[in-house]
Amino acid sequence: MANVRLQGITRRFTNTTAIENITFEVPDGEFWVMVGPSGCGKSTILRTIAGLETATGGNLYIGDTLMNGVPARARDVAMVFQNYALYPHMTVAENLAFGLRMRSFEKKMVRERVETVARSLDISHLLDRKPKQLSGGQQQRVALGRAIARQPQVFLLDEPLSNLDAQLRDDTRAELKQLHQKVGITTIYVTHDQVEAMTLADQIIVLNQGRIQQIGDPQNIYARPANRMVATFLGSPPMNILSATYTGEVFQIGNESLPCPFALRNKLKLPEGKTFDLGIRPEHIWIEPQTPPEEKEYGQLVIEVHVVEPLGREILVRGRLPESGVVVNFQAGADWRGRPGDRLTIQLDLNQLFVFDSTTGDTLYP
Numbered sequence: 001m002a003n004v005r006l007q008g009i010t011r012r013f014t015n016t017t018a019i020e021n022i023t024f025e026v027p028d029g030e031f032w033v034m035v036g037p038s039g040c041g042k043s044t045i046l047r048t049i050a051g052l053e054t055a056t057g058g059n060l061y062i063g064d065t066l067m068n069g070v071p072a073r074a075r076d077v078a079m080v081f082q083n084y085a086l087y088p089h090m091t092v093a094e095n096l097a098f099g100l101r102m103r104s105f106e107k108k109m110v111r112e113r114v115e116t117v118a119r120s121l122d123i124s125h126l127l128d129r130k131p132k133q134l135s136g137g138q139q140q141r142v143a144l145g146r147a148i149a150r151q152p153q154v155f156l157l158d159e160p161l162s163n164l165d166a167q168l169r170d171d172t173r174a175e176l177k178q179l180h181q182k183v184g185i186t187t188i189y190v191t192h193d194q195v196e197a198m199t200l201a202d203q204i205i206v207l208n209q210g211r212i213q214q215i216g217d218p219q220n221i222y223a224r225p226a227n228r229m230v231a232t233f234l235g236s237p238p239m240n241i242l243s244a245t246y247t248g249e250v251f252q253i254g255n256e257s258l259p260c261p262f263a264l265r266n267k268l269k270l271p272e273g274k275t276f277d278l279g280i281r282p283e284h285i286w287i288e289p290q291t292p293p294e295e296k297e298y299g300q301l302v303i304e305v306h307v308v309e310p311l312g313r314e315i316l317v318r319g320r321l322p323e324s325g326v327v328v329n330f331q332a333g334a335d336w337r338g339r340p341g342d343r344l345t346i347q348l349d350l351n352q353l354f355v356f357d358s359t360t361g362d363t364l365y366p
Contacts, residue, residue, distance in 0.1 A: 002028055002062050002063035002153040002154060002186060003025060003026060003027050003028045003061075003062075003063065003186065004025070004026040004049060004060075004061070004062055004154055004186060004188065005024075005025040005026075005060070005061040005062075006022050006023055006024055006025070006045075006049075006058065006059075006060055006061075007023055007058055007059045007060075007061075008021050008022070008023055008057060008058035008059070009021075009022040009023070009045070009048060009055050009057070009058035009059075009060060010022070010055060010056055010057035010058055011041075011044055011048060011053060011054075011055055011056055012056045012057075017210055018041050018044045018210055019041040019044050019045055019048075019210045019211075020210050020211055021058070021211070022041075022045055022058070022211075022212060023058075023212070024205060024212065024215055026186055026188060026203075027186075028186055029184045029185070029186055030186060030187075030202045030203065031177075031180050031187045031189065031200060031201060031202045032187070032188050032189070032201060032202060032203045032204070032205060033188075033189045033190075033191060033196070033197045033200055033201035033203075033204050033205070034046070034188065034189070034190050034191075034204075034205045034207060035190075035191055035192065035193075035194060035196075035197040035204055035205070035206055035207070035233070035234075036192065036206055036207035036208050036213075036233070037192060037208065037233070038192060040207040040208050040209060040210065041207055041209075041210040041211075042190040042191075042192075042207055043158055043159075043190055044210075045190075045207075046079070046156050046158050046188060046190050047158075048060065049062075049077065049154070049156060049188065050072055050075065050077055050079050050156055051067070051070065051071055051072030051073075051074075051075050051077075052072055052079075055068070062075060062076070062077070062153060062154060063153065075154075076152050076153045076154070077152050077153065077154040077155070077156055078099070078146075078147035078148070078150050078152040078154075078155055078156065079147065079156040079157075079158065080143050080144055080147050080155075080156070080157045080158065080160045081143070081158050081160075082158055082159040082160065082162055082163065083163070084131070084139045084140060084142070084143040084163075085143065086131040086139060086142055086143060086146075087131075088130065088131050088132060089130070090130070090131075091127065091128055091129060091130055092118075092123060092126045092127045092128070092129055092130075092131075092134070092142050093114055093118075093127040093128065095131070095142055095146055096114045096117060096118065096127075096142065096145050096146050096149050097110045097111075097113075097114050097149070098146065099146060099147075099149060099150040100113060100114075100149060100150065103150075113149050113151075114127075114149060117145045117148050117149045118145065120145075120148075120179070120182070121141045121142075121144065121145050121148075121175075121179075122141070123138065123141050123142060123145065126138060126142070136163055136164050136165075136168070137164055137168045137171075137172060140160060140161070140163075140164060140172060141172075143160070144160070144176070144179070148179070148183060148185075151185075152185065153185075153186065154185070154186045154187075154188070155185045155186065155187040155188070156187075156188050157187065157188070157189040157190065158190045159190055159191055159192070160176075160189075161173060161176075161191075161193075161196065162191075162192075162193075173196060173199060173200065176200065177199070177200055189201070194233060194234045194235070194236065195236065197218070197234070198218045198222070198234065199218075201217075201218055202217070203215060203216065203217055204216065204217070204218055204221055204234075206221065206229075206230050206233065206234070208229050208233075213226060213227060213229055213230050214226040214227070214230050218234075221234060222234055222235065224363075224366070225354075225363060226362070226363055227356065227360075227361045227362050227363055228241065228277060228279065228356040228361035228362075228363070229361060231279050231354060231356070231363070232279075235281060237282045237316060237329040237331070238329070239279045239280065239281050239282075239354070240279065240280050240281070240282065240285075240327070240328050240329055240330075241277050241278070241279055241356075242277070242278040242279075242280070242326055242328070243275060243276075243277055243278075243326070243358065244258070244275065244276055244277075244278050245273065245274070245275045245276075246260065246270045246271070246272055246273070246274055246275075246276065247272060247273070248272055249265065251276075251278060253278075253301070253321065253324065253326060254321050254323045254324030254326065255321075255323045255324070256301050256302065256321055256323075256324075257299075258278070258299035258300075258301070258348065258350065259297065259299050259350065260350075261297045261350045261351060261353060262297070263351075264350075264353065264355065264365050267365060268355065268364060268365055275358050276355050276356065276357070276358055276364070277355070277356040277357075277358045277361075278353055278354065278355060278356075279353070279354035279355070279356060280348055280349075280352060280353055280354065281352065282316075282329050282330045282331050283331060284348065284349040284352040285328070285330035285331075285346050285347070285348050285349075286330070286346065286347055287330075287332055287336070287344055287345070287346055287347075288300070288344070288345040288346070288347060297349075297350040297351055298347045298348060298349055298350055299347070299348050299350050300345055300346065300347055300348070301321060301328065301345070301346055301348065302321070302322065302343060302344070302345055302346075303319035303320060303321055303322070303328050303343070303344055303346055304319055304320050304321075304322050304341065304342070304343050304344075305317060305318075305319050305338050305339065305340050305341060305342040305343075305344060306318045306319055306320050306327075306340060307340060308338060308339065308340060310334075312334065313334055314331045314332065314333065314334055315331065315332040315333070315334060315336055315338075316329065316330075316331055317329070317330055317331070317332050317336075317338065319344065319346075322343070328346070330346060353365070354366070
């Protein structure tokens with residue numbers, strides 16, 4: 001096992017820059033997740049670490065060894081792809097053993113390691129089958145097992161759960177976390193699914209348009225996002241963004257207004273007449289006449305219900321401010337009975353308000 005260090009890694013193609021000035025270090029044995037929208041550069045970074053892409057700038061280290069120019073086969077990393085990449089003509093046992101045989105391990109050691117990995121992934125009963133005889137979840141376990149059997153220094157996972165159905169994805173995600181706790185291999189995991197990122201990661205790297213937006217532990221990124229992109233990407237339902245003009249202790253949102261909390265006014269000294277993007281998460285919005293939390297500053301908005309989505313234990317409500325059309329998402333209790341077209345008064349916990357620069361998207365508050 002080893003740490004992975006990227007220093008100013010850049011990858012340019014003829015007409016575009018895929019990633020630019022990527023710098024971070026994954027400590028030995030930690031599980032880091034790269035997350036971001038499609039096309040943001042996640043897989044390019046992973047492939048560069050694996051040696052499948054060549055950086056056009058910067059340095060890459062695995063352990064203390066500079067990997068620039070080192071071919072993929074000599075990097076001692078194992079990669080699991082989105083499409084599994086199993087050999088269809090080989091049995092499960094042969095797939096698990098393939099990497100070991102290519103490295104000239106003794107037959108006895110190959111057999112022992114294959115059996116050990118198969119037991120840990122609960123696929124011992126599948127060793128004589130071929131990939132076409134397996135379900136998607138079973139194929140994914142075989143792909144993971146093949147990588148684990150090599151006992152590499154670094155484990156690279158490129159959206160390995162995206163082809164699984166929802167229930168199997170949840171189960172496999174939990175198994176993957178337990179597996180990492182057991183084997184302790186330095187792991188870098190790529191996904192566009194923010195739930196996977198939040199639940200799996202020791203640290204999250206949020207990417208957008210080929211650049212790092214923020215690095216931090218899941219809870220810290222959720223609570224203190226660096227900018228509007230990070231704030232809206234992490235969280236389900238996503239953070240609400242309300243364009244508002246500051247007009248002297250009040251934020252004007254169309255024909256509606258929200259008081260500006262004292263702590264916010266005191267910290268930012270907002271200029272009157274300037275427009276900001278306000279952010280508030282759905283869990284900090286509730287429907288009147290529920291009693292507001294004690295010692296909380298709160299504001300009210302009137303919205304028109306647009307879509308009602310029952311989720312069992314709660315109901316997701318999508319509404320709009322009638323005059324401006326600004327969308328507001330929030331959660332109601334399972335016993336709430338509302339319909340599209342209803343007008344509601346909602347209350348917002350202003351102590352949970354975020355303020356973003358409307359031009360750059362940078363977080364101004366908190």
